[in-house]
Amino acid sequence: MAPLVSIGPSLWDKLEALGMASSYDVCAPPSMERLKGSLPGIYYAWSSGGRVPLLKVLFTNRCARDCKYCAFSALVDVPRYTFEVEELVETFLSLYRQGLVRGLFLSSAIPQCPDDTMEKMVGVVQRLRVRERFRGYIHLKILPGTSSELAMKAARVATRVSVNLEAPRESILRAIAPSKSLKGEILPLVGALKKGFTTQFVVGVGGEKDLHILRAVEVLNRSYGLKRAYFQAFKPVAGTPLENHPPGSRERQLRLYQGEFLVRCYGFTPQELVDPQGNLPRGTDPKSHWVLTHLHHFPVELEKATYHQLLRVPGIGPRLARRVLALRARGELSLLHLEKAGINLRKSGPFLLMKGRKVVKDPYNQRRLGLE
Template sequence: MTLWEKLEILGAAASYDHSCTGTGLAPDLPFTLEGRRHLPGIYLAHTSLGRRIPLLKVLLTNRCRLDCAYCVNRASNRVPRTAFEPRELAEVARELFRRGLVQGIFLSAAIQGCPDDTMERLVETARILRRDLSFRHYLHLKILPGVSPELVREAVRLATRVSVNLEFVKRRSLHRLAPGKEKGGLIRALAQAREFALEEGRIPSLTTQVIVGATPETDYDLLRTAQNLYRQGLLKRMYFSAYIPANRDPRLPPPGAPPPLLRERRLYQADYLLRLYGFDYRELLEPGKNLPLDRDPKLVWAERHPEFFPVDLLRASYEEILRVPGIGPRTARRILEARRRTVLTPEGLRRAGVQLSRALPFIALGGRYLPRQLSLF
């Protein structure tokens, strides 16, 4: 099998992992490799600064001894199987980077044999990239379930970011759909990664993925787990992945069932509120509930709390301003700066980035609501 054929199989096999901000195949790349227009394994990713960059997202191997019900690569599926040698994969990745086709690399793997053996090969790929090929850019490594702490340490040392996929937040879901994985072990791996990063004087950059819509977990369960992990410093970001039926399995929604994409979107919006807006998950929904789908969670919260509004933008604190629909952290900071220098006007608010059509019902200037018609300009 050629390297190209391996890349086609193992790039496609990695597409289900969302823990690295992948947003779909990168369209219309500026260059081609060996005259080919479509390059497997290259996905667009969002950086923390909101830029979209092409990322190589690929498995070292899709040969797996586990049989997770939801996974295309599970042992019982008849799919083409292959594996890279660590040096092969390192050189393919380095070459794609050298040609400007990708700006970062995300390496993962199915569990071929013993988890430590596969993880050692993944770490060796990263070592070759860093040591032999002088790759100094973004490198994300997946920590496989059940690997020993020394390999977690080595992955943290080599990677810009590491991730441990929790898959489901409830033990019984994991037990039912991913026998062979254990929630305590996955959380332990996150804790080890955090500790090793801190020992090296680095801020831990840890992410995870959970699958949405395949099991009875509610949005309350998902957001509670996310916030608990953020508060413990065990996670920088939780990625939500709407379940796309890949297998016919009585434990799961059938093939053809639509993935809950709107629910996924609402979860991302709520997650932003937890991480960047100072919300607690219990403010957004009640136990056993999902987020409403028809409006974003910040608007829902604002409509349920008329006692909090209007927020007077001439006097309110940063935290209060952040609660207004249509105002994000950057805009809130701009409002604080602007009101120190000048008299705030509706036009000034618009220039600061306020989405007036959303914010007007919830704000005041100097004790007065602004006319609703402003939103029409």
């Protein structure tokens, strides 16, 4: 495909390699998808305003580390590229001015000292912010082993930062990424950051249980301001030590997203959601499974239910739970008001009582759900 912007051949090669490289980057949220037919490195991210095209690139794919799942580890023989700071700034500006991207997602491999590479990545952002007065979205990946001071500097200039744990336990991380350390270089960063961060786990390769991951999410969210966790189902890469390892399950990835949301936003504990083997149920979403195995918790009396009790009712999430509480505070609990507030009475009604009476008399549903 012919380039849409004026980019020289060597820069084009870099953009193609480092933009494509970021699609392997296990730091990448799965909500980002490649813009079909566009320049390499341009991906969509989802925001409240809709789909936003981002330039998503690695600063370099040269790496001294030996993560066994990674296409750019020192163990793999691939062509290596590195941007110059000014070159990446100009490339981004060129794409931005032509309306092809609206933000930047910058990650990197680690050629030697993490601070050296991180300093250059922060340099890119500073030039965009200060010299070019770019106020748009910039996501910076904080590299493992970065000093706390530099991580905080990155957090000040970026819109969002992320620190990838990759695995929920030190022993699991050591097995898949021998030169990374949770205690030695990743958790100190998490502790140093003064604003929220996102993280990511590779799943299906280290023998980790869903319970391990959800517990880590719970602790990070409560104590360190984790905004969101992403999960990357392991994909074997040719030429790596794990090339013959089976891929991670996409369904497991989905269930982890659902479980993570329930722990972070609904107040479920990880232990409540997993089976005796420590894994989320398969074949159904974790909230539905919890409801069907805890029918004795229902129906819930709307006149007395707490916020967290409402969150466990099928069809009710944080927004609707707050609306129900607001209706109750105004003395407006009625079927009409509930429906107007967005409550799906067919779905949620069988699990609710109003002044001691079933909110919806639906004998078929009651019998089917075992609530009669």
